[in-house]
Amino acid sequence: MKHRMPLALTVMALAVAIPASTASARTTISMSGSTSVAPLAAKLAKGYLKAHPGAATFRLGQGGSDVGVADVAAGRVTIGNSSRDPKASDPGGIVWNRIARDAICIATNSGNTVAGLTQAQVQAIFSGQVRDWSQVPGATKSGPIDVVVRTAASGTQDAFQKIFMGSAKVSSSAAQKASNGLVAQAIRSDPNAVGYVSLAFTQGLNDARYKGVACNLRTAKSGQYEGVRNFWMVTRGKAQGEALRFIRWIQRSRAARAITATGWVPLH
Amino acid sequence: MAGPATPASAPNRSDKRAELALGPLSSVVLVLIAGMVVFVLAKAWPSFANNGLAWFGGGGNVDDQLLEIFNSPANPDAYEYTIHAWPLLYATALVTGGAVIVGLAFALFAAIFIVEFAPERLRAVLEPVVRLLAAVPSVIYGLIGILVLVPFVGNHLISQGRKESVAYVVQLSGNSLIVAVVVLTVMITPIMIALIVDALRAVPGSWTEGAHALGANRWRVVWTIAVRAARPAIVGACVLATARALGEAIMLSMVSGSVGFAPNPLDGLTFFVEPMRPLAATIVDNAEGLSVKPLGQTLYAFAAVLLVSSLMLSLGAWAVRQPMKRYGVRP
Numbered sequence: 001m002k003h004r005m006p007l008a009l010t011v012m013a014l015a016v017a018i019p020a021s022t023a024s025a026r027t028t029i030s031m032s033g034s035t036s037v038a039p040l041a042a043k044l045a046k047g048y049l050k051a052h053p054g055a056a057t058f059r060l061g062q063g064g065s066d067v068g069v070a071d072v073a074a075g076r077v078t079i080g081n082s083s084r085d086p087k088a089s090d091p092g093g094i095v096w097n098r099i100a101r102d103a104i105c106i107a108t109n110s111g112n113t114v115a116g117l118t119q120a121q122v123q124a125i126f127s128g129q130v131r132d133w134s135q136v137p138g139a140t141k142s143g144p145i146d147v148v149v150r151t152a153a154s155g156t157q158d159a160f161q162k163i164f165m166g167s168a169k170v171s172s173s174a175a176q177k178a179s180n181g182l183v184a185q186a187i188r189s190d191p192n193a194v195g196y197v198s199l200a201f202t203q204g205l206n207d208a209r210y211k212g213v214a215c216n217l218r219t220a221k222s223g224q225y226e227g228v229r230n231f232w233m234v235t236r237g238k239a240q241g242e243a244l245r246f247i248r249w250i251q252r253s254r255a256a257r258a259i260t261a262t263g264w265v266p267l268h
Numbered sequence: 269m270a271g272p273a274t275p276a277s278a279p280n281r282s283d284k285r286a287e288l289a290l291g292p293l294s295s296v297v298l299v300l301i302a303g304m305v306v307f308v309l310a311k312a313w314p315s316f317a318n319n320g321l322a323w324f325g326g327g328g329n330v331d332d333q334l335l336e337i338f339n340s341p342a343n344p345d346a347y348e349y350t351i352h353a354w355p356l357l358y359a360t361a362l363v364t365g366g367a368v369i370v371g372l373a374f375a376l377f378a379a380i381f382i383v384e385f386a387p388e389r390l391r392a393v394l395e396p397v398v399r400l401l402a403a404v405p406s407v408i409y410g411l412i413g414i415l416v417l418v419p420f421v422g423n424h425l426i427s428q429g430r431k432e433s434v435a436y437v438v439q440l441s442g443n444s445l446i447v448a449v450v451v452l453t454v455m456i457t458p459i460m461i462a463l464i465v466d467a468l469r470a471v472p473g474s475w476t477e478g479a480h481a482l483g484a485n486r487w488r489v490v491w492t493i494a495v496r497a498a499r500p501a502i503v504g505a506c507v508l509a510t511a512r513a514l515g516e517a518i519m520l521s522m523v524s525g526s527v528g529f530a531p532n533p534l535d536g537l538t539f540f541v542e543p544m545r546p547l548a549a550t551i552v553d554n555a556e557g558l559s560v561k562p563l564g565q566t567l568y569a570f571a572a573v574l575l576v577s578s579l580m581l582s583l584g585a586w587a588v589r590q591p592m593k594r595y596g597v598r599p
Contacts, residue, residue: 063556070559089342089560131435143428144435151526152335153557172329173438175526175543178553182414182522189419190441192431 026054027242032061033068033081034155036180036198037231040100040264041081044250047259051249056242065155069094072234078243080234083155085162095238099250100231101265102198104160105215107184107205109191112141116212122164125194128171133192141191147174148186148195156180159229160196164210196227200263220265228265305579308572314562315569318349323569326354330528334554340562347562355530357573359544362445362531363520364513367452372506374453375460376495382461383468384490395465402458410519413451418442418523426541434535438542443525446540451523452516456509463508467501468494500589507585511578517548524549547574 031041038060045058063071065082072080073091086096106122108114115138117125124130126147133139149170150157161170177183180201187193187205194208199215207215210227219225239247250256251267260266316323333351340348382394422442431440471494479489495502525543528550533539545553547570557563 066557066559087339089340091342132432144431144439146439146441148441151553151556152331152338153554153560153563172332173527173529175439175441175443176331176553177526178521178556182526185414186441186443189415190422193441 026057028057028059029079029243029246030059030061030077031068031079031081031233032063032071032077033234034065034083034231035062036083036102036155037065037068037081037099037233038062039200040231040260041233043259043262044099044256045246047255048246048249051253051255052245056246064153065158066153069234072236075236078235079239079247082232082234083229084158085230085232087158093237095235097233097235097239097247097251098230098267099233099247100260100267101220101228102231103215103217103220103225103265104156104163104196104227104229105199105202105205106164106194106196106208106210106227107187107202108139108194108208109141109187110204110206111191112139113206114138114140114194114208116209118211119164119166122210123166123168126165126170126174127168128173143192146186146190146193147171148183148190148193149174149176150180150183150196151176151178154178156196156198156229163227163229164196217261217263217265221261231264305575308568308575311565311568312572313565314347315349315351315566316572319351322352324354324357325352326530327352330355334528334550334563334566337566338554338557338560338563340560344561349562349566351566351569353547353570353573355528356545356547356550356570358530359445359524359528360514360546360548360574362544363448363452363524363546364510366445366449367456367513368506368510370449371453371457371460371509372502375457375464375505376502378457378461379464379468380490380495382465384486384494398458398461398465402462404455406455406516406519407522409451409455410522413447413519413523417447417451418444421447421541430538430541434538434542438527438529440538440541441525441543442541443523443543444541445524445531445544448520448524448544448546451519452513455516455519456513459512460505460509463505464498464502467498467505470501471497499592503585503589503592507581510581514574514578514581515548516546517552520546521549521552526553 042060045060049055049058061077065084068077068080068082069090071077073094080094082096083102106117112133114136117136121130121136125136125145126149128147130136131145132143133145134142150160175186177186180197183195183197184201184205187195197205199217199220202215209215210225213219213225215225215227220228233247233250235243235247238244257266257268330351330353336348337351340346378398382391382398386394419442421444422440426440426442434440475497476489476493479493484492524545526545527543529542529544531539531542531544535542551567551570554563554567558567
């Protein structure tokens with residue numbers, strides 16, 4: 001669930017002898033925000049410390065994209081993690097640094113092997129225009145469609161709306177779940193269900209193949225799969241000092257790229 | 269209270285000390301509660317002020333309204349506040365009421381059985397088990413609900429035809445009123461049993477013995493003497509159970525259906541398998557958007573309604589219990 005978890009992880013840097021000339025109190029980089037970004041941020045922080053021993057101490061909390069944005073705008077954390085793009089109501093004075101991308105997969109119950117939905121079909125299904133599987137070509141199931149989506153405040157919902165739905169509105173009779181895991185569970189237990197989840201949550205579900213392309217790391221990396229969203233690290237004003245070095249390292253180094261590529265889509 | 273005549277000064281002094289220490293402590297609790305109520309109401313005020321009484325009414329789709337509020341523009345003057353929370357209030361009342369009524373029936377008979385009829389060896393097992401059940405965290409019930417009951421109801425109790433009959437209004441997937449009520453009942457019944465057992469035990473033996481002596485059978489004695497005398501405690505048990513049911517969030521967020529729909533009794537049996545989402549579950553589900561100011565204030569408004577309802581509940585129970593107390597026992 002979306003409980004705020006301060007200190008979900010504290011990466012303690014090993015004390016390393018630092019030459020007196022550069023001696024300064026070790027900086028602490030604190031982060032909060034998206035639960036989707038958190039696992040990646042933790043791995044990156046560990047990798048950064050391996051590359052730059054003793055450069056900083058990390059503290060990673062969660063809470064959801066909006067929490068991250070609000071925290072960083074108020075100066076409570078150095079970096080706010082967000083899995084949604086900037087929006088109009090965000091507080092001013094913050095800078096969005098893109099760090100990776102993540103695939104969002106359309107999934108159905110494993111007993112319903114739909115393979116290949118066009119954007120128009122996805123929009124028709126999720127907006128409630130098409131309400132029966134018999135109206136969906138390729139569906140191996142008939143009967144009413146149970147649409148499962150995320151709550152309004154979720155970053156994944158925001159990305160789904162932008163990437164897949166465009167201006168179409170998600171049906172208001174859709175069940176709104178509070179996390180990726182709950183959506184996956186709902187689809188797993190209901191043969192009529194369809195929903196969307198982050199790539200990491202697709203186990204045991206049928207990939208509905210958006211625009212005919214399988215949803216996996218390879219197609220997302222190659223750009224074939226289009227349902228891809230951004231992960232952001234948000235800073236208050238331009239990133240400075242150690243935070244700047246950390247974000248630069250994520251965006252530019254090969255090591256960070258390798259870490260990201262274990263489950264997400266690197267930027268370059 | 270030691271009278272002034274007794275010169276035993278040592279216990280007297282420690283009494284004083286306890287009084288001095290506990291008095292402020294309990295006052296702190298009072299201040300905390302008052303502070304909490306004021307804080308929540310203050311936070312919630314913009315939501316109530318912008319909607320007036322329509323806040324409690326129906327109209328439009330409550331999920332769409334929450335989305336609009338979440339997507340408010342940055343300008344505080346243009347914040348969106350419109351919400352008609354009736355489906356959520358109605359769902360809360362349905363689930364809570366259903367669970368407490370069913371739970372009370374079960375709890376009353378179970379307690380009577382434990383106190384009056386169960387063989388000693390069975391009782392020795394039953395009572396600790398009941399008390400243990402009362403302490404199980406709600407998320408565990410939620411897991412059982414979502415992994416076992418929801419799929420069962422969705423795949424076996426809801427026919428294709430039933431699903432199709434309401435497909436254009438609401439999705440029937442197993443997340444439903446009936447599952448929510450069943451799981452909630454299982455959650456709150458043990459507390460009620462434990463409290464009612466204590467109350468039945470506290471009925472003076474001379475009262476029941478008197479009835480036995482007059483030739484009444486066991487059942488009659490229990491029903492007419494013990495249960496009647498225990499009424500204030502039974503009301504108390506219901507209040508406690510209702511309060512727990514009202515505030516239950518995680519479990520209901522998992523099993524109740526995650527959509528702000530108001531189940532319609534006119535739908536016949538379908539009514540029981542229709543999804544809905546009570547207030548507390550709505551707060552949990554939308555907690556991610558707390559930092560969006562108007563949505564945060566709306567969630568605080570939900571919290572305020574829950575808080576005020578449980579306060580009213582306590583007051584109401586107090587009033588109901590007054591006339592019962594004359595012949596009642598209080599454990």
